[in-house]
Amino acid sequence: MKIAFHLLVHFSLLVLVSSYGGNGYDPLENALKIQRSRRTVSNHASKEDVTVENSYTPVYVGPQDGLKEADKISELPGQPAGTNFDQYSGYVTVDANHGRALFYYFAESLVNSSTNPLVLWLNGGPGCSSFGSGAMMELGPFRVNADGTTLSWNKYAWNNVANVLFLESPAGVGYSYSNTSSDYITDDIQTAKDSYTFLVNWLERFPEYKTRDFYITGESYAGHYIPQLAQLILQNNKITNQTVINLKGIALGNAYVDDETENAGMYDYFWTHAIISDEIHEGIISNCNFSEGATITDACNDYENQAFAAKSNVYFYDIYAPLCSPFSNSTPSISGFDPCTENYIYEYLNTPVVQQSLHAKPVQWESCNDFIGINWKDMPFTVLPVIQDLMASGISVWIYSGDTDGRVPVTTSRYDINKLQTPVKTPWYPWMYQGEVGGYVVGYDNLTFVTIRGAGHFVPSYQPGRALAFFTSFLEGKLPTDH
Numbered sequence: 001m002k003i004a005f006h007l008l009v010h011f012s013l014l015v016l017v018s019s020y021g022g023n024g025y026d027p028l029e030n031a032l033k034i035q036r037s038r039r040t041v042s043n044h045a046s047k048e049d050v051t052v053e054n055s056y057t058p059v060y061v062g063p064q065d066g067l068k069e070a071d072k073i074s075e076l077p078g079q080p081a082g083t084n085f086d087q088y089s090g091y092v093t094v095d096a097n098h099g100r101a102l103f104y105y106f107a108e109s110l111v112n113s114s115t116n117p118l119v120l121w122l123n124g125g126p127g128c129s130s131f132g133s134g135a136m137m138e139l140g141p142f143r144v145n146a147d148g149t150t151l152s153w154n155k156y157a158w159n160n161v162a163n164v165l166f167l168e169s170p171a172g173v174g175y176s177y178s179n180t181s182s183d184y185i186t187d188d189i190q191t192a193k194d195s196y197t198f199l200v201n202w203l204e205r206f207p208e209y210k211t212r213d214f215y216i217t218g219e220s221y222a223g224h225y226i227p228q229l230a231q232l233i234l235q236n237n238k239i240t241n242q243t244v245i246n247l248k249g250i251a252l253g254n255a256y257v258d259d260e261t262e263n264a265g266m267y268d269y270f271w272t273h274a275i276i277s278d279e280i281h282e283g284i285i286s287n288c289n290f291s292e293g294a295t296i297t298d299a300c301n302d303y304e305n306q307a308f309a310a311k312s313n314v315y316f317y318d319i320y321a322p323l324c325s326p327f328s329n330s331t332p333s334i335s336g337f338d339p340c341t342e343n344y345i346y347e348y349l350n351t352p353v354v355q356q357s358l359h360a361k362p363v364q365w366e367s368c369n370d371f372i373g374i375n376w377k378d379m380p381f382t383v384l385p386v387i388q389d390l391m392a393s394g395i396s397v398w399i400y401s402g403d404t405d406g407r408v409p410v411t412t413s414r415y416d417i418n419k420l421q422t423p424v425k426t427p428w429y430p431w432m433y434q435g436e437v438g439g440y441v442v443g444y445d446n447l448t449f450v451t452i453r454g455a456g457h458f459v460p461s462y463q464p465g466r467a468l469a470f471f472t473s474f475l476e477g478k479l480p481t482d483h
Helices: 002-014 027-038 067-071 130-139 188-205 222-239 259-272 278-287 298-311 341-349 352-357 370-374 384-393 410-420 464-476
Strands: 087-095 100-107 118-122 142-144 151-153 163-167 214-220 247-255 396-402 424-433 436-444 447-452
Touching: 027 259, 027 370, 067 087, 067 188, 087 188, 100 130, 100 188, 118 130, 118 222, 130 142, 130 163, 130 341, 130 464, 142 341, 163 188, 188 222, 214 222, 214 464, 222 247, 222 384, 247 410, 247 464, 259 278, 259 298, 259 410, 278 298, 341 352, 384 396, 384 410, 396 410, 396 464, 410 447, 424 464, 436 464, 447 464
Parallel strands: 118 163, 118 214, 214 247, 247 396, 396 447
Antiparallel strands: 087 100, 100 163, 142 151, 424 436, 436 447
């Protein structure tokens, strides 16, 4: 009965989902519009709102005996011959009373898996899949072929240098679920708590990773998820007798962390990349105040609408990429990335034999659950104070940016860093990859900023080699120079 109820709720919610980055679909913008409409001058987020409570209640820890062995994937349908690393997937219960469980996929490192670090990857949305987008489209070991049934190697997969854990969070995203329908209306704080509970339980299931160096990476709205989870880990490491998580660093990719810089940076990027006219840009500059608590005027709204109309059908997750269409093959992507990839992933992850091999419940998988994003309860205006706390904690904090992304562009990341007011230690310089500029880097006090040249919002999709080079430098704690 519980399973039938779950399937009914899950299906009813997923009626409202769409493909992450699909033509004309933008889950982050949909969520932001709703949040902006809720804010008033007298009711806006403060630093206290984005700092997870210091009080500690021991988290739920369920029995894990035998579950690691049960989660081992014998073989993914259509995987290439010669797959020689262990992979696991399944569910970790984070609330037994509600029946709330988060789905994960774990790819152990191709070499040195017993010593390489453990890395958690999170996609954003809010409401988008870290497995479908992160693992199958970006940095995982496989890519789905155009037939929707077979896989090919991603030779630049991040499990070349780390053991990579992909988490579908919060419940309702991808294969993750709850038997309590109200759980699908959630927020930043609950998502951080559930992700922390997931990690504590997962490390009981995989105890050999308990003392391993641990990093968190991700992109987009994970610019909220990652700092808040990292802060919670550091707080609980001090005050709990449960597992101490050996957090060493975080890397935020094309990250939404501050609403003012997101707006200002996006429209400045549109203008400097010839997407909007001088007149529209000047109208936004003259009529819009994006600071916290400011009133958004009708004139500002009008110019913003003009900007989006002028953008037309440019795919602003990667402004130079072709759209997925019958004519896509005649206009190849500069990066070689197939713009129809998400269609192949959708077909593959909704194949019953694939879901069985993943130990996933039989549901209609979608890359994004729009219900979650539009019903998000609490979206702090900024998490920059949390990032400042993390910088002061001594862990490694990196911000990286694909420079052809118009959704959370490189201008936004630079404006974020300006607000952090941290001094430069190593001035801006180009880093090299295979004899060409891979991007640019600045070393700040307690912060590193890296660009990846020619990459859009989903950096490892568009520039997989440069992304792996950057990621390797991040793990080594060294500024990228030459790869």
